[in-house]
Amino acid sequence: MTRTEIAEKADLDIRTAAAYAEELCRAGLACAVKVPSTSKGRPGNAYKPDYEKVKSIGLALTINGVDAVLCDIRGNILRRGGFSVNLESESKQTVIQKILSIITAYTAAAGEDKIAGIGVALSRWLRPPLSVYDIFEDLAVIINKHVDIPVFCGLPISVDTYAVRRDYPSYENILVVHPGNVLEFGVQIEGDIPADNRRMEYEFSHYPVDPEGEKCYCGKIGCLENYVTASAVVERFRKHSGQAKTFSFSDFVDRVAAGDVVATKIARQMGTFLWQGVAESAIRLKMRVVTVFTDCDYVSELIMKLYSSGDYPFECVAFDNKRIVTAVAAAEMASFKTVINYCPQIFCRSSPIKSTV
Ligand SMILES: [Zn+2]
Secondary structure: OEHHHHHHHHOOOHHHHHHHHHHHHHOOOEEEEEEOOOOOOOOEEEEEEOHHHEEEEEEEEEOOEEEEEEEEOOOOEEEEEEEEOOOOOOOHHHHHHHHHHHHHHHHHHHOOOEEEEEEEEEOHHHOOOOOOOOOOOOHHHHHHHHOOOOEEEEOHHHHHHHHHHHHOOOOOOEEEEEEOOOEEEEEEEOOEOOOOHHHHHHHHHOOEOOOOOOEOOOOOEOEOHHHHOHHHHHHHHHHHHOOOOOOOHHHHHHHHHOOOHHHHHHHHHHHHHHHHHHHHHHHHOOOOEEEEEOOOHHHHHHHHHHHHOOOOOOEEEEEOHHHOOHHHHHHHHHHHHHOHHHOHHHOOOOOOOOOOO
């Protein structure tokens, strides 16, 4: 892009455009190339993103440990590391020192190349109000105090939207849903995680799906979360089958796979209600791509069936959440926010992660 083109696109005067372009070159995010002049006169400079030199760091923090990656701009892993954590016997100080030394090591490994950003996926169990341990909510601020690299932080489910976006770089409205211990709802609107994501998640969790259902603690009748979270599903199954308290969601998934009639009925209800909530939110929020991770193949298949039997204004995939590595998604978030947003057409993933179950 020449400086004239930049000026036109960004609605700037030509000198300001050139100054910005030079600044990007100094920051290592773009480089200048000579282009022959189209009219009379000397050859001019054009600028292009120097994406081969751009790297990013992704960190995923859970109550069990830290997963860390150094990635190139295409999301390929160059280094991977991390450590396990026991928050009952290790201080925040220790955990943070370990994180900072990983960042130092990865910055050194990148050598001359630029670390454009650090993405952090911070588990909700390490934030108020759920955290019972020392709270890591200020982690981005702490990292920023130590390194001169922009840090972007989000809930893992929101960060995962950036892994999906890699497959659909021109789609800026993305929804990712995962029914786990809580009903996780990650959303990207116009390329960004909205500030009121948590409120949207709450509304989704309390979307009424069963008019015949129980009164929820929120005051409404038959809220979605009471049919789809792992604990709600296990509780429902235990009520009907008299299983012990140690019966887990993965035991439930095994029962469904084995064709247990009661388990299958509950899984069918889980998938049907989940789809009602997902479809309603996706239409209301004008989503283009919807991804549903469930930890039960039966439910994923049911969701794909319900999607194919209707006419919906969005694409939908259901897949196994192990296919997304949240630390990589965090690195991708940092790449998107610093570079890819400005030239999305270049960055399609070479082998899409999308799949139908
Ligand atoms: Zn409710």
